[in-house]
Amino acid sequence: MKLLITGGLGFIGSNFIRYVLDKYPDYKIINLDKMTYAGNPENLQDIEKDPHYRFVKGCITNKDLVNEILSSEKPDAIVHFAAESHVDRSILGAEDFIQTNVIGTRVMLDAAKEHKTERFIYISTDEVYGDIPVEAQKSKEDDAFRPNSPYSVSKAAGDMLARAYFRTHHLPTIVTRSSNNYGPYQYPEKMMPLFITNLLENKKVPLYGDGLNVRDWLYVMDNCEAIDVVLHRGKDGEAYNIGGDNEKTNREITGFILNALGKDESYIEYVKDRPGHDRRYALDSSKIKKLGWQPKHDFNSAMAKKIDWYKNNADWWKRIKSGEYLNYYNRQYNK
Numbered sequence: 001m002k003l004l005i006t007g008g009l010g011f012i013g014s015n016f017i018r019y020v021l022d023k024y025p026d027y028k029i030i031n032l033d034k035m036t037y038a039g040n041p042e043n044l045q046d047i048e049k050d051p052h053y054r055f056v057k058g059c060i061t062n063k064d065l066v067n068e069i070l071s072s073e074k075p076d077a078i079v080h081f082a083a084e085s086h087v088d089r090s091i092l093g094a095e096d097f098i099q100t101n102v103i104g105t106r107v108m109l110d111a112a113k114e115h116k117t118e119r120f121i122y123i124s125t126d127e128v129y130g131d132i133p134v135e136a137q138k139s140k141e142d143d144a145f146r147p148n149s150p151y152s153v154s155k156a157a158g159d160m161l162a163r164a165y166f167r168t169h170h171l172p173t174i175v176t177r178s179s180n181n182y183g184p185y186q187y188p189e190k191m192m193p194l195f196i197t198n199l200l201e202n203k204k205v206p207l208y209g210d211g212l213n214v215r216d217w218l219y220v221m222d223n224c225e226a227i228d229v230v231l232h233r234g235k236d237g238e239a240y241n242i243g244g245d246n247e248k249t250n251r252e253i254t255g256f257i258l259n260a261l262g263k264d265e266s267y268i269e270y271v272k273d274r275p276g277h278d279r280r281y282a283l284d285s286s287k288i289k290k291l292g293w294q295p296k297h298d299f300n301s302a303m304a305k306k307i308d309w310y311k312n313n314a315d316w317w318k319r320i321k322s323g324e325y326l327n328y329y330n331r332q333y334n335k
Helices: 011-023 041-047 063-073 087-092 095-114 150-169 191-200 220-233 250-260 299-312 314-322 325-333
Strands: 002-006 028-033 053-057 077-080 119-125 173-178 180-182 205-208 214-219 239-242 247-249 268-271
Touching: 002 011, 002 063, 011 028, 011 041, 011 220, 028 063, 041 053, 063 095, 077 095, 077 220, 087 095, 087 150, 095 119, 095 150, 119 150, 119 220, 150 173, 173 220, 180 220, 180 299, 191 205, 191 250, 191 299, 191 314, 205 250, 214 220, 214 299, 220 239, 247 250, 250 299, 299 314
Parallel strands: 002 028, 002 077, 028 053, 077 119, 119 173, 173 239, 180 214, 205 268
Antiparallel strands: 214 247
16 A cells, blocks of 8 residues: 655654554555654654655645645555644744645645545544533534634634545545644644653743643554554544543643652743633544544553653754754755
């Protein structure tokens, strides 16, 4: 099988590429990535020479490039990770989010339709459902969308475009909506890696508001396995929630990391809450579980594994936080 992966230098995309090459040694992967600040080539530096892997630098909004790749490579399926994904950045400015997450998705769908791609997997998010009360049940796939940030609105738009192309053009699309992922290679602007790396540098951690916002946490390799299940066994036109069954407040996450790194609560710096900060996300994953998928990683042991990874890969995240890793871009890809 030949896969076109968009955004494969990002956190989840790079982990998925490793997962596929490990599980399916005969598969071939084309990785299309624009290499924005969060698309770190060091994430896959050790597999750059793999004969089953090819990297293409480019933007998903580039119609000519996308069509050229589909025409020449003829992938069996597209797994569309590429997205601007940080809520705080979307609040500061929504333009990049609309361009990449909406326009870019439309370009990818049009190209897949033109070239009759056999399967198109759109990677969405639990944030499209919006805020749900603490006492409410978990979000289901047919629940209404109520996104509340420019980021989640842009992802909801791409999500619905995928649905529309299935219904209108009979393009075989499938949507996955996962909860908050955590694991190795996560860019240190997100909460967990930011807090871990700050504490490793003996710095305080900025906790929004009262810290009682609730998220469902999913280990990234469990998400990769779920996407694999959907890719091979999912039903065209359907959406699948992928949750970790690990609802935690941000305060609980902070406490876990503090304890693991031998720090006390004096390292918490409570900061003004994010505008429009959703209180709770939670997913009902019963639909994908009927396909045989279950999250395998225990939260405590997976978190310990994640923290150890950041301890053991300080060079990776220090280059990111200092900006040094951008020099690698220029040396390798901007000659």
